[in-house]
Amino acid sequence: MQPNVIRPIAICVFQHNGRILVAEGYDPLKRQTFYRPLGGAIEFGEYSADTIARELTEELGAAVVDLRYLGALENVFTFDGRPGHEIVMIYDGAFADRALYDQAAIDGVEDSGHPFRAVWVSLADSLDPAAPPVYPTGLLELLAL
Template sequence: MPRIRPLALCIFQKDQQILVHEGYDPVKQETFYRPLGGGIEFGEQSMQTAVREMKEELNAEICNLQYLGCLENIFVYNGNPGHEIIQVYCAEFVDSHLYDCTPQAFEIDGSPIKTVWKSLEDLKSGNPPLYPAGLWQLLTGSAYFME
């Protein structure tokens, strides 16, 4: 049964780059980029989700969370339809050394998540795309985001 999935995603910025997951849709044969984060659990506020997900995926503590906005994403991935309501945050790593490398990220099952620091200039073109749809406009229209 299809369902709407509530998510919290987190943006980390260094210089003119943001940390993103590099994904690939084999059906569309498309590489794409998306901030790290995950599903909001019942009874959990989205800000708590962002903190928990960064601890789970990156084993990293974060601070200075700033709410950027909410996006609705209706999409097809790997041939399957999806629908998400996404709370988007900017944050900072407590450990500043994480800005000096590309942090290793892992799913809850231990499988690796490919992360990269991607330049804003590269993301601006939309090829490969930055997901969810509308994220670029949200980032560039935010007082918290430094383009």
């Protein structure tokens, strides 16, 4: 994260049997696990839908089909003690390879080379205040529409 810069990102919500696919994250300062749908930074000159296709190919080697724009959220947050600000373009989509829906966890690698794990979490369970938060803030409400 660059300080004092608003970062445009695009994420994709993959839904299956009342669950969504999210990357697991951890904030060491807050000692908190959190979840966020997959996606990443929109590059200059790139449409946000193209960002989804590029990011999922780079990080998981997976093709995405049936992208549908859901809306945008503004995400102002603190991670590891540093402030962040994102404009998040949100899409619904599907994997071309249906076998990915049967995997409990999918291992991926970010552009930086940092490995991550994506897991399927229950939308209903995510509403429990004791559950790890799903970011960006407002996403679960947007999905309920």
